[in-house]
Amino acid sequence: MSQNKNNSQTNIQLDFISESKLAQMAPMEKIRMVLDEVRSGKIIVLERGLAPDEEAKLIEMTMTEITPDEFSGIEIESYPTEQNTSFLRKILGKTTTKTRLTVIGPADHLKTIKKDRDMITAIVTK
């Protein structure tokens, strides 16, 4: 757990990662970075989230790293993706999936209370 001792207060680090930084990374780089950060106890906030196939890969890799009494997995919350279905794209038969903000943290420290299309309520515990 990445907790900084500061005058007997224990803090949890949150990293906010911009869309442009994510855009420079290969899918596996993103997934590795997210898992490494989360395993060290940090909460990660991704400005533009992960592509759906990257989310699936993240779930898959998380499963390979689960160890009893050490790492029980991740809590990941993202808003539902949005489809870009403009008239022109419909004519061309091309729709694109727009991913949205995503929060990821260790399952034993991040807990989602409520989630809907446009709001995520979560608590972080030490």
Added chain:
Amino acid sequence: MVINLFSWVKRLFKKKKAKIGIYGPPNAGKTTLANRIVRDWSGDAMGPVSHIPHETRRARRREDVIIEANGTTVMLDIIDTPGLATKIDFHGFMACGMEEEEAKRRAKEATEGVIEAVKWLEDLDGVILVMDATEDPFTQVNVTVIGNMEARNLPLVIAANKIDMQKASPARIRGAFPQHPTVPISALEGINTDQLYKEIAKRFG
């Protein structure tokens, strides 16, 4: 006689085959639904069900299940997948009464099951996403499965399951994912499954 033979040959060649995965979080009723579909159309069953999460830890496939609805015949390979999850803690199984060793073994098998379910996503023609209508529909599992199907332009039918329970709210699911067809059902009681078969024939046929 000739006309009957002609119509039979025509129907035979109209049959389309699609590989359909039954997905959802643990305990949504995936295997109960898979059993219902397979029993209704081939008189058999797919696997055991349990109230303990992650009962299905290996994907099961049933080939050539023929469904007829709305004048359309579809031939499906049905894959009943293990429940998708982002976390698996063996303590949860101990809370269901398992010994520590058994709970750890089940947790390990459950992680392997999730990996198998994720890998199947890449090899499907469509998905029946089973949601527990008594629960909040905005789970990450639902969001991830829907996102993957949309990104690949593949058909998806949402089965809003457990409508036999008082707390069920299929309207909440429909409101959450209005872009996809949602059919309220009870896989356990067989309620509204005819409507689901019509939607399956329409979307996967």
